[in-house]
Amino acid sequence: MTQTAGDVIKAENMIVEVFTVKASQDIELGEVVTCTSSAGLLAAATGHKGPYFMAMDSHTYATSASAPATQLGADHQVRCLMAGMGITQAMPAVYIYPGCYVEIAASGYDGEVTVSDLTAWYDAVGIGMELVGTAGATTVTTTCRVLFGHNG
Secondary structure, three states, X not given: OOOOOOOEEEEEEEEEEEEEEOOOOXXXXXXXXXXXXOOOEEEOOOOOXXXXXXXXXOEOHHHHOOOOOOOOOOOOEEEEXXXXXXXXXXXXXXXXXXXXXXXXXXXXOOOOEEEOOXXXXXXXXXXXXXXXXXXXXXXXXXXXXXXXXXXX
């Protein structure tokens, strides 16, 4: 079975909650997201201080308003992995190794992870759980297994 962004790797001890998306925001499957206020969920960007989750649904704000009321997303809601291991979006041409902390990538890569420089504790999104790329080389891999909820 092929695993892609937004997939949950281990369901044991997993915590999933439903969050409302911030007005006019689109959410991608497997994107790292956060709530910066009571306004709702948005793609995490540098400068956000978490907490961080993984979007388990994609959500296009403009088209979700017309969805049937019984369908997830009709009220601008998405499921998010709060604790557990999932496949997140990763910045292209990055080197991530198992056991390293990952953080939100540079501007222009909102919702994607890269290896953390550990300059601030609140930058840590989670723990990288697989080798992505090779040291000193680039890769086209754009996903990474990340353990959420265990970086405190």
